[in-house]
Amino acid sequence: MPFDGRVLSGVSVLAAVVEGGSFVKAAELVGITDSGVSRAIGRLETRLGVRLLDRTTRSVTLTDEGRRFYEEVKPHLNAIEDAAVVVSGAASAVRGRLKVDIDPFFLPLVLAGRLGAFCERYPDLSIEFVTREHVGDLVAEGIDLAVRFGQPRFASLVARKLIEAPILTVASPRYLERHGRPGHPSDLIGHRCLQFLDPYTGRTFEWEFIRGDETIEVSTTGPLTFTDPKAMLEECLAGTGIAQVIGWGVGQALASGSLIDLFPDWHGERFPLFAFHPSRKHPPAKVRAFIDFCAEIASGLEPSASRVPALGS
Structure with missing residues (x-):
């Protein structure tokens, strides 16, 4: 042709x-x-x-x-x-439209309320967020970037780890008053634990605890299983059960006493945050800018975390 x-x-x-x-x-x-x-x-x-x-x-x-x-x-x-x-001489210009497939935890519990600073920094850029359980076909759906927790599962995409988030085991004072406080992770076997479904395997996540060189897995059970992390957190706050959550989203609740960190000595488990984008020689400036912003926010929430180099640096 x-x-x-x-x-x-x-x-x-x-x-x-x-x-x-x-x-x-x-x-x-x-x-x-x-x-x-x-x-x-x-x-x-x-x-x-x-x-x-x-x-x-x-x-x-x-x-x-x-x-x-x-x-x-x-x-x-x-x-x-x-x-x-x-x-055009604007290789570093951040402008146009950016479509982001965003993690259902990271957007409402970490980014929400902080995006105004990004908009002010890049006034010529508009962003559309897509939130769902699975990362879809980025190219076919016109999505520029995906930001997700968990290990890479997409061989056709470029994956960059931004940072690792702490996993905390938390409960509300109301739950602890009714059911008692577990003294050790192994005590969770006798407690009501809120389960979270891995959308890729269809099975609930295992509860793992790491302290130094010691790692233990605990088989937990509970009356409720979720695919929405915000709904699970709301039930935990209401006293329905104990939950394992990404620590970034519960800082205010811990500070106010609405949630209690049950095992502060067992924070060794980490959950990686990745950015995925279609394979290209030079990712657009708008993609690099948003990835850097996400890493900046995450690093600020946990001062001890080490962030990866910015794209293109």
Whole structure:
């Protein structure tokens, strides 16, 4: 197939549809009418000989062929964008739109209330957050970056560990008044422990305790199992049971006495926070800036933590 400039134009419109999620939003992104978007997609589908999008009155999604095509062309669009930024003399400019798949704990319990500083720092950048249990297909869904706890599971993505978070075992004074305070992690066998489901394995997380060179695992049980960390924390605060949580999100509750750190000598277990982004030679400045901001916030919450070097440093 000889090069056809209309194919490149159609691909740009397709990228806008994927990123915007609709023809209406795509029209706003590329500055044409809704019908112009529809015609551009139609011409591209005709040129390629395949249907790229499934359209309904409520949604627009990539077909299997469309997803394969988009995964192939997206890196080239990114390279063109990078080249344009470099040539314009603004290689370090943080601007445009950033779509972030964010951890359901990290956003509400760590970042929320602190994002205003980032917005003030980069007034030409707008951010859309997506929060869900699983990291999806970043390229196909037009997502620039994912920030998640846990070990990397995505071979096709670049993973950078930002920092490691402490795991605390906590309970409310109300729970301890009713059920007593466990003196050792092994005592948890007889307590009501709130369980959290690993979305990738479908099993509840094991409770592990580390003190120096000593590591023990405790088989815990309880009446409730969660996939939402904020809901689990609310139940813990209400006195329903004991929970293991990422320490960053409970600092105020510990300071006020709403939660009690049951085993302050057993803080050896750490949970890594990673940033994931599609493989590219030079991650965009907006991606680097947000990753640095997340690491900055996390490091500030735990002064003793060591943060990794910034992207590109």
